[in-house]
Structures are given as structure tokens and as C-alpha cells.
Amino acid sequence: MxxxxxxxxxxxxxxGNTPERTAPTRPERNTEYDPSTLxxxxxxxxxxxxxxxxxxxxxxxxxxxxxxxxxxxxxxxxxxxxxxxxxxxxxxxxxxxxxxxxxxxxxxxxxxxxxxxxxxxxxxxxxxxxxxxxxxxxxxxxxxxxxxxxxxxxxxxxxxxxxxxxxxxxxxxxxxxxxxxxxxxxxxxxxxxxxxxxxxxxxxxxxxxxxxxxxxxxxxxxxxxxxLTSLNEVLTAHDVIMHFPLAPTDKTMNMSPWFHRGGNYCAGPNTAFFVGAEVVTLPQFDAGLVLDSIQKHRLSYVIGAPTNLERLADEQEAHPRDLSSLHGMVTMGAPLDRAAALRYQGTLTKRIANGYGTTEAFWNTYLRPDDLPDAAGAAGRACLDDDVAVVKVYKDRIAGPDDHAEKNGHEIGEVIMRSVKSGYAYMHNPAEEAEKFRDGWVYPGDLASWDENEIVTIIGRKDDMIISGGENVHPVQVEEVLAGHSGVADSIVVGLPDEEWGEIVVAYVQPRPGMLTDAAAAATELDAFCKSSVSLAHYKRPRRYTFVETLPYTATGKKQHFVLKQQASADAAAGAFVAP
CATH class of the missing domain: 3.40.50.12780 (ANL, N-terminal domain)
Known part of the structure; x- marks a missing residue:
């Protein structure tokens, strides 16, 4: 053959043909040693x-x-x-x-x-x-x-x-x-x-x-x-092996689809086959089946989105299984809030970790089990081989990698990363490529803050930011407050065009079963809840609510704000929103 x-x-x-790039010249040797064989x-x-x-x-x-x-x-x-x-x-x-x-x-x-x-x-x-x-x-x-x-x-x-x-x-x-x-x-x-x-x-x-x-x-x-190159494949596997850590004796199950970077590459076939571990398949997510699999196959690592862990915790509390084989659970796609982290550590395993990343560069920050619960809600520090920075955001230009936002946990900038796990390209899309990849750094378009220990907290996407009356409103901040209400299972907050304010803040809320069943009363209750929050300025609270059974997510567990932002005007015209 x-x-x-x-x-x-x-x-x-x-x-797919793409424009040729000029290859960088190799640096001159610093001694007479010739590394050509290596x-x-x-x-x-x-x-x-x-x-x-x-x-x-x-x-x-x-x-x-x-x-x-x-x-x-x-x-x-x-x-x-x-x-x-x-x-x-x-x-x-x-x-x-x-x-x-x-x-x-x-x-x-x-x-x-x-x-x-x-x-x-x-x-x-x-x-x-x-x-x-x-x-x-x-x-x-x-x-x-x-x-x-x-x-x-x-x-x-x-x-x-x-x-x-x-x-x-x-x-x-x-x-x-x-x-x-x-x-x-x-x-x-x-x-x-x-x-x-x-x-x-x-x-x-x-x-x-x-x-x-x-x-x-x-x-x-x-x-x-x-x-992605073969080198990207290898270095991504190395990264996961180091951070979990993963060994040939481990057994893994990824609750996320393998077709995305956080599926195949986060202890799916890529990493497991590289280190010599065992992969147990899960074609479709089912909380009971995952817990049964942990018990039956003695799984050591389970990987998925925070929404997966929420359902696992519900199922484990209702029907406990033996989860003692677990070395850890790793989540990606969204941050873990403090209450959720504490719940999962008490119900599932003490070793809960969370990674932040993109298809373009895999994960670039990692929140380790020892960081919880104190750093819950954050994305963690830069991964071992990566450089991560939060840079300033300007209206008229893109900040360079050294133009840092203050490391005070408050100033909001754009998170960028330099990583050997990235291919630094989009095929057949030179305009997007030029925007996202700059001088060896990836600019994914996510807003973030970082503190004196360089722990990064993701605020949301630049494209998702709402400007109401000239003030910036970050949807994630509002969603985090709504998540504290006992009747709210999940929410997505977007801007609705408004003649007076430019945009007003509106919330798509997924209630918990049997709760917030009366839309008018629920809107009033949630408005009062937001007003009482010390974490949310009054101008940021939602001015309209609609209650839905499901919310749009990507396969990686990321909220698709743009879907509902595009839909909001039609929903408003149809009378779907309720004012408090």
C-alpha cells in the first residue's frame, strides 16, 4: 500500500489555496553547535x-x-x-x-x-x-x-x-x-x-x-x-496531559461533542491516544448514563460544559452513584460561579477545574481545583506554555500586547493570547484572519479583567456589549445576578434597539421547572431582585423580560447572544416581552 x-x-x-506568506528567517546560531540533526x-x-x-x-x-x-x-x-x-x-x-x-x-x-x-x-x-x-x-x-x-x-x-x-x-x-x-x-x-x-x-x-x-x-x-498542524496536535495533547494531569492508566469520557476543539482535544481521542489512556464514548449526553458509566467503567476524568455538570449534580443528588474513581471533572465554555463550584465539589468531586479557550488556540487559561472556590467565576491563569494578557480597548485602534489594562480586577479590556496550540490562520478568510491574528497574538474578541495575580475573568464578547444611554452594559454581569435568583435556571441578556436610549437591556429567562410561571409577576419579581443587588447598577438591570424553554448555545457550551440579539426586535413586535 x-x-x-x-x-x-x-x-x-x-x-484551498491561500496567499503565500514570507517565511521568517532562522536566527543566527549563538555557538558553533549545528542543531540540524535535531x-x-x-x-x-x-x-x-x-x-x-x-x-x-x-x-x-x-x-x-x-x-x-x-x-x-x-x-x-x-x-x-x-x-x-x-x-x-x-x-x-x-x-x-x-x-x-x-x-x-x-x-x-x-x-x-x-x-x-x-x-x-x-x-x-x-x-x-x-x-x-x-x-x-x-x-x-x-x-x-x-x-x-x-x-x-x-x-x-x-x-x-x-x-x-x-x-x-x-x-x-x-x-x-x-x-x-x-x-x-x-x-x-x-x-x-x-x-x-x-x-x-x-x-x-x-x-x-x-x-x-x-x-x-x-x-x-x-x-x-x-x-491545525501536527505540531498543534502534539502540543495540545501535551498541554492537557500536564494540566489534568493525564496518565496512561486514566479512563476518560467527554460529554461534549468531539467535533470541536474542546471535545476531541480535551482528553478525547487526540489526548487519550497520545498518552495511552482509554476513551469511553458518549454519543449523546445523558446525565444518568454518564454517572452510571463513571461507576461501571471506573472513569477517572469526565469533561464537559458547566451545564453538563449542573445536570450531573441534579441526578447525583436524586440517585447517588459511586464516583470514587474520579480524579477530576474539567469544564469549558463558560465560567463557574461560586455557588455552582461549591455544589459540584460537594456532590461530584473535589477536583473541579475550568478552562477558557477558543477553537483557534484551544484553552489558554486554566482554573485549577486549588483555585476554587475563592476564584470561582474567573477563567484562571495562563496555561503553562501560553502568554495571556488583558489589553486596553480603544474606539479607534487595537491595543498592542504590551498596552495592558490595570491588574486590579476592575478595568475591562480585551483578553489576548500567544500560544503554540494555534495555527494562526483562517482558511479562505483573509479579512477575519488579519483581524484576529496580530504579530503572533490571537485577538478572540472577548472582554476580560485581570488581577494582581494575573487571574483572568471573562466578561463577555465585545460584539455582545450593550450601549444604553451612552453607558456600557456587559450581558454576563447581568446574567450572573439573575443566576442568583432561585427561579432562574439560565438567561441571556441582549440589547433591544430603542429610539430614546439607543438600546435597552432585555432578558431571555429560562425558569426552573414549576417556577416563574406568571410572566407579569415574574418580571416584577426579577426587577425587584436586580434592584436589590449590590453587584448591579440600576441602569444595567433588564427593562423587559421574556420567558423561554431553551436558550441558544454552541456545541462548546457558549451562549449565542447574537442569535437572540437578531431576534429581539421581532420578539418585541410580537409582544413577547413583559415590562416590570
Whole structure:
């Protein structure tokens, strides 16, 4: 079996051509020592594929992957054989270097196989959000132009619609599951070649190869393509291994979908397969099933959004399980408030941690268990290999990385980071790329403060800020106050256009079951609650309320304020809001 080498022009077509950048010159040596051999070994063998191949024999008899829904499991040696079989099967279909392999799957074994196999081909793994609308999936298909598209047969109708809407047609279609296939598709198992060798790191691979292309979760609009190199894969795994810390003896379950950076890369297949740990799949979140899995499989780490932990705590209080195997729970996507942190430490595990990050740069701050509960609500300090700063915000220019906001916990600036876990690019989007990546720093657009110990607290997105009567109102501050009311399960605060004030503050509130059932009375009660808060200026309190069953979140657990901001005028016209 040989890996298909694409001509440069064809590879450019598959991967998407972008303007060439001038390569930085290497610094002059400071002594006569010549590191060229080290450089060669590093660039050729410090790849994710090399690390995975190593584990197929180093930990050959250990379990690598367990899939409770199917009752199947794979040792590292078996995982090496099945991924090697997939590499051979795809290569036989002329899939090779630089080709995009797209897949829209839940947390299933096939997801893990495709992620690894792409690196065995020097191809590019591109997982897609399975919650996207067909038009959004079509947008990504047109943007990435994959050669292969693998879909879940339970979502056949949406996948078929997306393929109809897309102008790009993937050459190979494959379905996972027992459902009906889209015409022209083959079943995933048909991609597996018989009698193929075990997985091998490919010849010619480099740490600079693009290995993954992720799409942002959409807090501001249509997803953007984020390229990651093999070096990004390795250093992200290192980061998680250091911060958890994670060992080959650990068993992990990620409650978040693997298709995003905080799923696959936070003790999902990326990190677990790198260190030699075991991954237990969870296709869809169910609090009872997660707790049962901790007890049955003796899981040591469980990862998810704070909303997942809230449901786990509810379920554990109602039906306690043995959680003594846990070494920790790690959350991402949103901060933990003090009351929630204390509750989870008492109900689930003492070792609760929280990471803040982005698709573009993974996590860059980490709130350790020892930081809780005193620093609850904060995002923590910079991760070990990262530089993080909070810089001033100006109306007419972007602050440089040394133009710091005061380290007093009060001045609000923009958080920026410099990290080797970032690819520092958006594919096919030079305008956004120039805005977000500046002189080696990532500017994600999040507002924050930091204190004298450089503990960062995220305030919200710059785009979400409400300007009412010339005053800035940060939605997160209002939402934190509302969260203190016993009847509020969750809320999103946005600005509603207003002729007199420019914008007024309005709140979409998700009540707890059986509470705040009368909208008029609830609005009056919440208004009084906000007025009584010592943490909220009166001009910041909501002037209108509407009560909803659900709120829009990204797959990473981040609130989508922009969705409700766009919807607010129509809701107001329809009479959905109630004034206190």
C-alpha cells in the first residue's frame, strides 16, 4: 500500500489555496553547535502520527477505546489494525496527501478511526458539527471541498439536503449506522481494506503538515475554518496531559461533542491516544448514563460544559452513584460561579477545574481545583506554555500586547493570547484572519479583567456589549445576578434597539421547572431582585423580560447572544416581552 502524493496544484485545490506568506528567517546560531540533526528528527518524527504508532505496540494490550452503545472495545494493537485498514482502504480510493476528509458524526468509534487515519495518509481531518442546519453544512462543504464525506445514517435527510444545496460534490460518500444510505454512498465498513498492515506514520510527514481543519462554533455567525498542524496536535495533547494531569492508566469520557476543539482535544481521542489512556464514548449526553458509566467503567476524568455538570449534580443528588474513581471533572465554555463550584465539589468531586479557550488556540487559561472556590467565576491563569494578557480597548485602534489594562480586577479590556496550540490562520478568510491574528497574538474578541495575580475573568464578547444611554452594559454581569435568583435556571441578556436610549437591556429567562410561571409577576419579581443587588447598577438591570424553554448555545457550551440579539426586535413586535 502506498500513500497517494498529490501534485502541488491538485493539493492546493483540495486544501484551498491561500496567499503565500514570507517565511521568517532562522536566527543566527549563538555557538558553533549545528542543531540540524535535531531539527530533522523534530520536524519528521515529533508528529502525532508517530506518537500514535508508538502506542500501538508500547501499549498494545491495553484498552484504547470502549464503545458502550455497541458493546465493542479495541486495544491499542487492535486500534492500530483498524486505522491501518482504513488508511489502506482510503488510499486504494485515491485519497492522499492534502485531501480533506470531512465527517459529521457523534462521538462514535468511526469518528476516532477517521481522525487517526487521516494522519496516516497526510490528509486533513475535518470533523463537522452534527447539529448544523443543512445550509450551514453545505457552506462548509463548499469551503473545504472534501474528497470524502462521512455522515451518520440517522441524519440521512439533513445530509442529503446539504449535499443538494452544496456546489461541491465529495467524490466519496460513506454512511455510518444501520439506516438507509444516500444514493451513491457506501457503508463505512466498505472503506476498510482487508489484510492491511497496522497503522504507520507516513513517509515524508512533518510537524508542519496541516492535519486537522476545524470550524468555529459560531458565536458570531457562519463558522470559520481553522487549520491545525501536527505540531498543534502534539502540543495540545501535551498541554492537557500536564494540566489534568493525564496518565496512561486514566479512563476518560467527554460529554461534549468531539467535533470541536474542546471535545476531541480535551482528553478525547487526540489526548487519550497520545498518552495511552482509554476513551469511553458518549454519543449523546445523558446525565444518568454518564454517572452510571463513571461507576461501571471506573472513569477517572469526565469533561464537559458547566451545564453538563449542573445536570450531573441534579441526578447525583436524586440517585447517588459511586464516583470514587474520579480524579477530576474539567469544564469549558463558560465560567463557574461560586455557588455552582461549591455544589459540584460537594456532590461530584473535589477536583473541579475550568478552562477558557477558543477553537483557534484551544484553552489558554486554566482554573485549577486549588483555585476554587475563592476564584470561582474567573477563567484562571495562563496555561503553562501560553502568554495571556488583558489589553486596553480603544474606539479607534487595537491595543498592542504590551498596552495592558490595570491588574486590579476592575478595568475591562480585551483578553489576548500567544500560544503554540494555534495555527494562526483562517482558511479562505483573509479579512477575519488579519483581524484576529496580530504579530503572533490571537485577538478572540472577548472582554476580560485581570488581577494582581494575573487571574483572568471573562466578561463577555465585545460584539455582545450593550450601549444604553451612552453607558456600557456587559450581558454576563447581568446574567450572573439573575443566576442568583432561585427561579432562574439560565438567561441571556441582549440589547433591544430603542429610539430614546439607543438600546435597552432585555432578558431571555429560562425558569426552573414549576417556577416563574406568571410572566407579569415574574418580571416584577426579577426587577425587584436586580434592584436589590449590590453587584448591579440600576441602569444595567433588564427593562423587559421574556420567558423561554431553551436558550441558544454552541456545541462548546457558549451562549449565542447574537442569535437572540437578531431576534429581539421581532420578539418585541410580537409582544413577547413583559415590562416590570
Amino acid at each position: 502506498s500513500i497517494i502524493e498529490k501534485p502541488e496544484s491538485e493539493s492546493d485545490q483540495a486544501g 531539527r530533522s528528527v523534530f520536524e519528521s518524527h515529533f508528529t502525532y502520527a508517530t506518537a500514535f504508532e508508538r502506542n500501538t505496540h508500547r501499549f498494545g494490550t491495553r484498552t484504547a477505546l470502549t464503545d458502550p452503545p455497541s458493546g465493542r472495545s479495541w486495544t491499542y494493537a487492535e486500534l492500530g489494525r483498524v486505522t491501518g485498514s482504513l488508511v489502506a482502504g482510503l488510499a486504494a480510493r485515491d485519497v492522499g496527501v492534502g485531501d480533506i476528509i470531512a465527517y459529521q458524526l457523534m462521538n462514535t468509534p468511526e469518528f476516532a478511526f477517521l481522525y487517526v487515519a487521516a494522519q496516516g495518509l497526510r490528509a486533513v481531518s475535518s470533523p463537522m458539527n452534527f447539529r448544523l442546519a443543512p445550509a450551514e453544512t453545505a457552506h462548509i462543504l463548499n469551503d473545504s471541498k472534501p474528497v470524502v464525506f462521512v455522515y451518520d445514517t440517522t441524519a440521512r435527510a439533513d445530509a442529503a439536503t446539504a449535499l443538494t444545496l452544496a456546489t461541491h460534490a465529495p467524490r466519496i460518500l460513506a454512511g455510518v449506522g444501520d439506516g438507509e444510505l444516500i444514493p451513491g454512498s457506501i457503508h463505512f465498513d466498505e472503506l476498510l481494506a482487508e489484510n492491511a498492515p497496522s497503522f504507520r506514520a507516513p513517509e515524508g510527514a512533518s510537524v508542519w503538515d496541516e492535519t486537522s481543519r476545524l470550524y468555529t462554533s459560531g458565536t458570531t455567525g457562519m463558522p470559520k475554518a481553522v487549520p
